[in-house]
Amino acid sequence: xxxxxxxxxxxxxxxxxxxxxxxxxxxxxxxxxxxxxxxxxxxxxxxxxxxxxxxxxxxxxxxxxxxxxxxxxxxxxxxxxxxxxxxxxxxxxxxxxxxxxxxxxxxxxxxxxxxxxxxxxxxxxxxxxxxxxxxxxxxxxxxxxxxxxxxxxxxxxxxxxxxxxxxxxxxxxxxxxxxxxxxxxxxxx
Amino acid sequence: xxxxxxxxxxxxxxxxxxxxxxxxxxxxxxxxxxxxxxxxxxxxxxxxxxxxxxxxxxxxxxxxxxxxxxxxxxxxxxxxxxxxxxxxxxxxxxxxxxxxxxxxxxxxxxxxxxxxxxxxxxxxxxxxxxxxxxxxxxxxxxxxxxxxxxxxxxxxx
Numbered sequence: 001x002x003x004x005x006x007x008x009x010x011x012x013x014x015x016x017x018x019x020x021x022x023x024x025x026x027x028x029x030x031x032x033x034x035x036x037x038x039x040x041x042x043x044x045x046x047x048x049x050x051x052x053x054x055x056x057x058x059x060x061x062x063x064x065x066x067x068x069x070x071x072x073x074x075x076x077x078x079x080x081x082x083x084x085x086x087x088x089x090x091x092x093x094x095x096x097x098x099x100x101x102x103x104x105x106x107x108x109x110x111x112x113x114x115x116x117x118x119x120x121x122x123x124x125x126x127x128x129x130x131x132x133x134x135x136x137x138x139x140x141x142x143x144x145x146x147x148x149x150x151x152x153x154x155x156x157x158x159x160x161x162x163x164x165x166x167x168x169x170x171x172x173x174x175x176x177x178x179x180x181x182x183x184x185x186x187x188x189x
Numbered sequence: 190x191x192x193x194x195x196x197x198x199x200x201x202x203x204x205x206x207x208x209x210x211x212x213x214x215x216x217x218x219x220x221x222x223x224x225x226x227x228x229x230x231x232x233x234x235x236x237x238x239x240x241x242x243x244x245x246x247x248x249x250x251x252x253x254x255x256x257x258x259x260x261x262x263x264x265x266x267x268x269x270x271x272x273x274x275x276x277x278x279x280x281x282x283x284x285x286x287x288x289x290x291x292x293x294x295x296x297x298x299x300x301x302x303x304x305x306x307x308x309x310x311x312x313x314x315x316x317x318x319x320x321x322x323x324x325x326x327x328x329x330x331x332x333x334x335x336x337x338x339x340x341x342x343x344x345x346x
Contacts, residue, residue: 021252021256024251024252024255025252028248028251028252029245029246029247029248032245032248032251033244033245036243036244036245037242042245045245046248046251049248049251050251050254050255050258053255054255054258054259054262057259123241126241127241127242127243130238130239130241130242131242134239145239149236149239149240150239150242150244155204155206170200170201170206173200174200177200177232177235180235180239181231181232181235184235184238
């Protein structure tokens with residue numbers, strides 16, 4: 001039985017622009033947030049998400065409903081996110097600007113209201129620490145944590161996206177949580 | 190189940206990814222074991238903490254930007270296939286080729302007209318040397334080294 005998303009994508013393959021719009025509206029937040037977890041920056045997440053959907057649109061003529069649409073969409077998103085991270089690491093390595101090392105930059109700042117500057121600062125600082133803890137994980141662990149915790153995919157769905165086994169996903173998640181616990185322990189109450 | 194086994198299963202317990210009987214057993218254990226209960230609370234806290242990251246809740250102009258980008262891409266693709274787009278480049282290439290040919294022809298012509306002065310001068314000199322020899326001297330019976338010495342010192346007989 002073909003899912004609604006797959007039907008829409010097959011319509012896009014036949015040139016239906018409206019079907020593509022429907023797919024974009026349905027999945028844009030999911031893709032945006034997945035990109036945000038990797039970039040740590042809303043503007044970069046927006047650009048990357050645009051690239052994802054451009055890729056989907058350009059691949060439409062060759063689309064085959066082998067896997068579910070969301071699995072395919074997440075695969076494209078992850079590929080672009082991981083490429084982005086690797087490029088950024090290279091640029092950071094060659095950059096003399098120390099600020100470029102901080103992925104959690106001004107675009108993610110919460111506007112400071114005059115009556116609660118300390119609370120906002122504390123919140124920003126917490127988020128920076130958490131983001132850095134996630135960024136410190138090896139790529140494969142980071143990916144499963146993001147897909148599991150933020151995209152709320154099941155083990156099976158994650159295994160499908162990553163084209164690996166469920167036990168591999170469990171193992172990576174186990175190690176990721178262990179590493180995160182160690183990293184965040186000093187900041188826990 | 191021992192504490193060690195329970196510790197290994199805590200993540201799966203948190204994910205509710207265990208058979209029913211194991212879930213019940215671990216729940217019972219956590220009620221009675223302070224250490225395991227503390228570890229489990231730590232996991233819950235960690236998981237909650239991860240949820241404190243900011244998320245994007247709306248993107249009202251996302252489609253507008255995307256459709257603009259798609260239109261721009263389609264427009265630029267059409268111009269690639271427009272033959273008139275290539276006229277300036279073809280014209281420039283033709284002009285450069287023409288000048289290159291003209292320069293080559295000019296250089297070739299001017300080189301072919303130059304006399305081989307140096308070769309001719311050498312040949313003439315050799316001829317003059319041969320012709321200026323009045324006579325061939327008879328062999329005197331001296332050794333070759335003596336003859337050589339006399340030749341290089343220009344001794345006349």
